[in-house]
Amino acid sequence: MEDKExxxxxxxxxxxxxxxxxxxxxxxxxxKEVPLGYSEDQAVEEATxxxxxxxxxxxxxxxxxxxxxxFIALIAERKFVEAARKMKEKxxxxxxxxRVCPQEVQCESKCTLGKKNEPVAIGRLERFIADWxxxxxxxxxxxxxxxRGKKVAVVGSGPAGLTVAADLAKLxxxxxxxxxxxxxxxxxxxxxxxxxxxxxxxxxxxDYVKSLGAELVTNAVIGNLYTIPELFNxxxxxxxxxxxxxxxxxMDIPGENLNGVYxxxxxxxxxxxxxxxxxxxxxxxIKRSRNVAVxxxxxxxxxxxxxxxxxxxxxVYLVYRRxxxxxxxxxEEVHHAEEEGLIFKFLTNPIRIVGxxxxxVKGMECLRMELGEPDASGRRRPIAVKGSEFxxxxxxxxxxxxxNANPLLPQSTPGLALNKWGYIVADEENAATSLQGxxxxxxxxxxxxxxxxxxxxxxxAAREIAKYLS
Amino acid sequence: MFKIVEKKVLGQDIKLFKIEAPDISKKAKPGxxxxxxxxxxxxxxxxxxxxxxPQKGTVTIVFQEVGKTTMMLGRLKGGDVIEDLVGPLGxxxxxxxxxxxxxxxxxxxxxxxxxxxRGLFQAGNQIIGIVGARNKDLLIFEEEMKDFCHRLIxxxxxxxxxxxxxxxxxxxxxxAEEKIDRVIAIGPTIMMKFVVKTTQPFGxxxxxxxxxxxxxxxGMCGVCRVNxxxxxxxxxxxxxxFDGHKVDFDxxxxxxxxxxxxxxxxxxxx
Ligand SMILES: Cc1cc2nc3c(=O)[nH]c(=O)nc-3n(C[C@H](O)[C@H](O)[C@H](O)COP(=O)(O)OP(=O)(O)OC[C@H]3O[C@@H](n4cnc5c(N)ncnc54)[C@H](O)[C@@H]3O)c2cc1C
Ligand code: FES
Numbered sequence: 001m002e003d004k005e006x007x008x009x010x011x012x013x014x015x016x017x018x019x020x021x022x023x024x025x026x027x028x029x030x031x032k033e034v035p036l037g038y039s040e041d042q043a044v045e046e047a048t049x050x051x052x053x054x055x056x057x058x059x060x061x062x063x064x065x066x067x068x069x070x071f072i073a074l075i076a077e078r079k080f081v082e083a084a085r086k087m088k089e090k091x092x093x094x095x096x097x098x099r100v101c102p103q104e105v106q107c108e109s110k111c112t113l114g115k116k117n118e119p120v121a122i123g124r125l126e127r128f129i130a131d132w133x134x135x136x137x138x139x140x141x142x143x144x145x146x147x148r149g150k151k152v153a154v155v156g157s158g159p160a161g162l163t164v165a166a167d168l169a170k171l172x173x174x175x176x177x178x179x180x181x182x183x184x185x186x187x188x189x190x191x192x193x194x195x196x197x198x199x200x201x202x203x204x205x206x207d208y209v210k211s212l213g214a215e216l217v218t219n220a221v222i223g224n225l226y227t228i229p230e231l232f233n234x235x236x237x238x239x240x241x242x243x244x245x246x247x248x249x250x251m252d253i254p255g256e257n258l259n260g261v262y263x264x265x266x267x268x269x270x271x272x273x274x275x276x277x278x279x280x281x282x283x284x285x286i287k288r289s290r291n292v293a294v295x296x297x298x299x300x301x302x303x304x305x306x307x308x309x310x311x312x313x314x315x316v317y318l319v320y321r322r323x324x325x326x327x328x329x330x331x332e333e334v335h336h337a338e339e340e341g342l343i344f345k346f347l348t349n350p351i352r353i354v355g356x357x358x359x360x361v362k363g364m365e366c367l368r369m370e371l372g373e374p375d376a377s378g379r380r381r382p383i384a385v386k387g388s389e390f391x392x393x394x395x396x397x398x399x400x401x402x403x404n405a406n407p408l409l410p411q412s413t414p415g416l417a418l419n420k421w422g423y424i425v426a427d428e429e430n431a432a433t434s435l436q437g438x439x440x441x442x443x444x445x446x447x448x449x450x451x452x453x454x455x456x457x458x459x460x461a462a463r464e465i466a467k468y469l470s
Numbered sequence: 471m472f473k474i475v476e477k478k479v480l481g482q483d484i485k486l487f488k489i490e491a492p493d494i495s496k497k498a499k500p501g502x503x504x505x506x507x508x509x510x511x512x513x514x515x516x517x518x519x520x521x522x523x524p525q526k527g528t529v530t531i532v533f534q535e536v537g538k539t540t541m542m543l544g545r546l547k548g549g550d551v552i553e554d555l556v557g558p559l560g561x562x563x564x565x566x567x568x569x570x571x572x573x574x575x576x577x578x579x580x581x582x583x584x585x586x587x588r589g590l591f592q593a594g595n596q597i598i599g600i601v602g603a604r605n606k607d608l609l610i611f612e613e614e615m616k617d618f619c620h621r622l623i624x625x626x627x628x629x630x631x632x633x634x635x636x637x638x639x640x641x642x643x644x645x646a647e648e649k650i651d652r653v654i655a656i657g658p659t660i661m662m663k664f665v666v667k668t669t670q671p672f673g674x675x676x677x678x679x680x681x682x683x684x685x686x687x688x689g690m691c692g693v694c695r696v697n698x699x700x701x702x703x704x705x706x707x708x709x710x711x712f713d714g715h716k717v718d719f720d721x722x723x724x725x726x727x728x729x730x731x732x733x734x735x736x737x738x739x740x
Contacts (some may be wrong), residue, residue, distance in 0.1 A: 040498065150656035180688050182507055182514075182554040194477040219556040221688055225493055250702065256700060257695055259728045266691035274513065280739045283513040283538060284685075359724035368475055406689050408707060 013115040017046040019124050024339040028309050031194045034336060035124075039076070043128040045435050047075035050120045053112040053464070058122060061110035063456035066090045068107055068122055075125060085140070087126065092166040093159060093205045093455065095134065097187060098127025099197050101452050102330055124345035132203055139246035141211045145172035150469045153178060153236040154214075155222045155409070158186020160242030160442025162209050163323070163458030169212040171466055174238070178216070178220040183273060186244050187443075188451070190273035191265070193303050195310070199272070207358050223412035228438060238437045240467045241424060242458065245443035246406025250399055251295070255353025260287060264304045264400035281290045286311065289396035291362055293317045295350055296400030297327040304398045308436055309340050316342055317392060321349040321369050321382045347371070349384065353397060363391045400453075403448050415440075423447055431461035439465055472555040475528060476547040478588060482588050483535040484578055485544050486520070487552075492527030494557045494721075499711045500585035501563030501679065501711055504531065505687045507554035508542055516541050518582040518656075518710070519558060529557070532581035532610070538736040559687045560710045563677070564638045567588040569651035570596040572644060574637050574665055576657020577603055580611045582679065583656040586620075591618035591652075599623065599645060602637035602657070606630040638668045645672045652677070655714065656728070659726065663719035676714040680705045680722060683729070 019042070021035040038046065046276055050072045058068045074083035087094050103123035111119030133139055151174040154161045165175045171357070183189050185202045210216055215292035222228065222243075231239055233382075248263030250256050267286070270276040274284035292308040294301050297320040308316045318337070320327060323346045327334060338344070347369040354363040371380035391433075405422035417425040417434035424435050426440040431441050441457030443449055476488035494504065503518040508599035521530040535544045546552070548609050563586045571590050575583035591597050599619035603609040604627045623640050625634025633640055637657075644650065645668065653676040655665040662678040669676045682705040689707040694706050699716035703709065719733050 117534055180556070181686065182556075219554050221556060221559065224558060225497060247689050247704075250692070256727070257697060259725060263692040265691045266685065269691050275511070279732065280735050282511040283736060285729045287738070359721070408688055 002011045002106070011115060012051070012113070012192055015048045016118045016121040017042050017049070018278070019121070024341075026138055027195065028340045031310055033198055034195050037098070037131055038124055038128040040080075040132070041099050041235045043075055043132075044078060046121050049113065049352045051113055055112075057110040057112060058107040058120075061107040063106070064090050066107075066126075071129065072120065072122070072125055073127060080129060080136075081138050083129045084138065084146045087129060091455070092209060093451075094126050095130035095201045096159070096197065096205055097452055097455075098123050098125075098130055099201075100192060101238050102450060104332075106329070106452070113139065113445070134201075139204075139208060142170060143459075145170070146214055147174065148172040148190040148469070150174065150237045151176070151235055152240065152465055152469075153231045154187060154240045154242065155228075156242040156244060156442070157184035157206070157216065158244050158454060159188065159245075160454035160458040160461075161186070161240065162206065162293035163455040164240045164242065164441070165214040166209045166212055167459060168446055168465060169209070169214045173466070173469065175214040177214055177216045177426045178218065178222050178226075179218045180221040180243075181273065182218050184216055184229055186219065186242075191267065191300070191303070191397060192260055193272055195306065196303065198296070208316070221408070223409035228409075228413045232437070237469055238439065240431075240458075240461050240465065241438065241444060242328065242410055242442040242454070243406065243432070243444045243446040245403040247404050248399070249401040249404055251350065253350060253352055255355055255361065256399070258353055258355040258361040259359050259360045260289070260395055261353060261397045261399065264294075264300045265403070267304050267398050268300070268307065277307075277311060282375065287396055288312055289394075290314045291317075291392075291394045292396040292398065293319050293345075293392055293394045294398045294400055295319045296402075297322065297329060298400065298402070299333055301398075301400035302329045302333040304400050305342050306337050306340060308396070308398065309342065313396075317394070318346050319345045319348050319350060319364075319366065319392070320439060321347065322379060323347055323371060325364075325377045347382065347438075349382065350397055351389070360393060361397055363393050364397060365389055365391050401442075405444065405447075421447070427461065430464040431457060432464065437468065471551045471553060473551050474546055477546070480532065482607045483544070484532065484608065485535070485575045485630075486530060486532045486581070486611055487543075488530045488545070489552065489555065490526045490527060491529050491555055491557075492524075494555065495522045495527050495529050496524045498522035498529055498558040499562035500565065500589040502558035502560050503687075503710060504529065504555055504557030504559065505530070505684065506539075506552060508539070508546070508552055510553075512553075513539055514554075514685055514687070515686060516559070516681070516706070516710075518679065519585070520581040520730045521585055528619075532578055534567070534578045537733050538740055541737075541740060550643065550656070556687065560706060561708070563589060563711055565593050566688070569609055570598070570649065572598045572600060572641060572650055572652065574600045574641060574655040574657065574661075575602070575611070575615070576637055576661040577608060579657030579661075579679075580615070583610045583654065584614055586654060587615060588618045591724040598650075600625065600637045600640050600644075602626070602661070604628065604687070625672075636664070641665060641668050645674065648672055653657055654678075659719060659723050662714060663723075666714035666717070666719070670715060677711050678714040678715065678717060679710045680712060681710070681726070682706070682722065683726065683728065688737075696725075
């Protein structure tokens with residue numbers, strides 16, 4: 001009661017400030033970003049929704065512990081430069097995270113406001129402030145500390161590798177990032193489509209890491225060009241391995257090698273990394289198909305389906321053996337895909353792919369499924385309905401079933417401990433592997449996870465490497 | 471950036487580049503390949519390494535101009551640079567003393583069988599080389615092969631040089647007359663398919679090098695998948711060399727033709 005008299009209670013605004021986005025019928029015809037971002041006024045409006053509660057639970061929900069209430073308060077005061085600096089203290093890639101993090105299960109899930117209302121749109125504010133800083137050319141490179149005379153090799157330039165490189169460069173270590181592809185960014189450049197994460201933004205973030213003093217060597221497949229022991233011989237004092245989750249999975253059903261059957265990795269790499277959606281301006285082709293099926297129910301499946309829609313398909317089906325409730329994809333992505341015309345075929349499981357006389361896919365035979373008892377994952381197990389076979393007519397099929405560890409580098413690294421699936425064993429707390437001076441993190445340790453978890457692992461590894469080398 | 475230190479025209483539309491790539495040259499072995507990409511908008515194509523010199527720090531590739539990328543590559547001159555060169559990739563050729571080995575090279579494949587032949591020769595094998603081409607203008611590496619073959623037979627489809635006919639004619643005759651321990655064939659897919667058919671009745675181990683379409687070439691995308699012994703393999707990391715008797719060549723040929731239409735469109739933008 002007393003409190004109320006002293007300080008008038010701030011009026012709670014129940015809903016998030018809406019972020020404008022491209023209308024569905026327009027955006028399926030282009031690869032431009034779907035949500036358009038907040039204006040300054042919208043950002044300030046949203047930032048003032050934050051009640052600046054005392055216990056700050058949102059920070060706990062953030063794997064890299066950004067000082068969320070502080071940067072939001074600065075936005076509310078229109079101190080945009082300061083807000084950006086605040087965020088960069090903890091996150092080297094905010095423009096990326098603001099776009100692709102599953103905030104609904106992280107920071108925003110903890111928001112005090114969110115208990116009774118919509119939480120503060122932390123992700124949208126993160127995106128806003130990172131974009132504002134970049135667009136207004138306010139990105140500042142911290143001054144370089146005195147070199148420490150120690151060198152670290154970072155293998156892989158995905159979010160894990162970029163974070164390690166940024167953190168160690170800021171501390172004055174010599175850092176070289178070795179990347180197998182011709183472009184840095186990992187999944188951010190080859191997997192996640194332009195309409196969710198513009199590549200110019202990834203490039204700007206990579207440039208920022210380079211501006212901190214990290215050197216980038218592309219086209220360097222570690223294991224082949226140099227092995228990990230050779231990196232030590234070449235003068236590196238520690239190595240971080242962040243090579244991602246690697247290879248595609250297939251179903252092992254007849255017809256999977258027919259023409260027109262892609263792994264999601266291939267389909268997305270062609271479109272994103274190689275820019276095949278701009279063929280023939282770019283040289284890498286991709287099939288412009290009429291009827292496409294995507295098998296799977298995760299975010300990668302959504303990205304593949306939405307890419308296929310934008311490439312001009314008449315119909316794109318999402319074939320998933322469980323029901324909508326069990327889909328691992330983010331609700332927002334499913335919603336976006338649905339608005340764009342994706343046709344869902346739930347409780348459907350492929351058993352055979354049918355080809356024509358030229359070896360091109362022309363159909364996929366499926367079985368209908370029913371949900372039974374929950375399995376080990378807690379989700380209800382799909383059971384085939386006898387005699388329910390039917391064929392979907394398609395000319396392209398994209399298998400989006402997850403990934404498995406790529407053995408190329410581990411095979412060339414004697415003594416590196418792997419688990420039974422081939423992922424690298426690394427301590428959860430300090431990222432140390434079975435080899436001295438070798439650390440690992442990101443998808444190659446956890447299996448396919450998220451950008452922010454990979455960054456979190458990178459942060460821990462950087463801290464340990466700094467300790468190890470001091 | 472990788473500098474082309476030497477360019478040679480070997481035959482009709484067949485070119486050789488010696489490229490400055492010290493680190494790749496140190497790791498290269500016969501049978502391995504590189505990925506080449508030119509320009510910001512280029513595609514990634516695999517080319518098997520023809521030669522490597524760790525002292526001079528160079529790797530050599532030989533290619534035939536058949537599509538947009540190889541034609542653009544062919545326009546580069548000595549002193550120009552290639553933006554992206556990745557390697558060495560794939561598993562090297564298995565080289566040991568097998569006894570008597572027949573090395574069959576067809577078309578530009580001869581450039582690739584050359585280092586393999588040299589390696590096998592140096593490992594103490596008795597080598598019979600068979601080099602084939604459509605006509606004498608497309609014959610390459612004949613002289614170089616001579617140095618490492620105890621016997622070398624040339625064939626041309628039109629009879630303009632050597633035996634008038636196919637490499638398989640000559641191979642069949644050799645297999646009928648002498649005991650051969652191993653055959654290695656590198657060339658057009660159709661040639662490798664028929665070499666394998668020829669050696670099958672004799673039960674001779676036959677190695678072929680598969681030239682699938684590739685993108686990353688590290689096992690990430692799966693575009694390069696081939697069927698070997700009823701199992702799906704990735705040519706980029708499990709190969710490119712495989713036991714020819716187990717390879718499904720028809721599938722490989724069909725997969726190689728996947729983008730024929732797009733390749734034609736690409737040529738119009740050259
Ligand atoms: C299509 C798609 C969509 C996704 N969407 C989201 C999303 O919306 N939100 C989210 O949080 N997460 C998303 N993820 C997951 C997220 O992208 C990954 O969890 C994250 O990128 C993992 O980071 P990383 O650094 O461990 O590996 P990666 O990003 O995979 O990077 C690894 C890098 O290492 C390189 N490399 C591999 N082997 C070698 C070698 N031998 N030598 C040198 N370099 C090597 C690779 O080329 C690659 O560049 C998505 C993933 C995919 C595939
Ligand atoms: S080329 Fe991508 S996996 Fe072989």
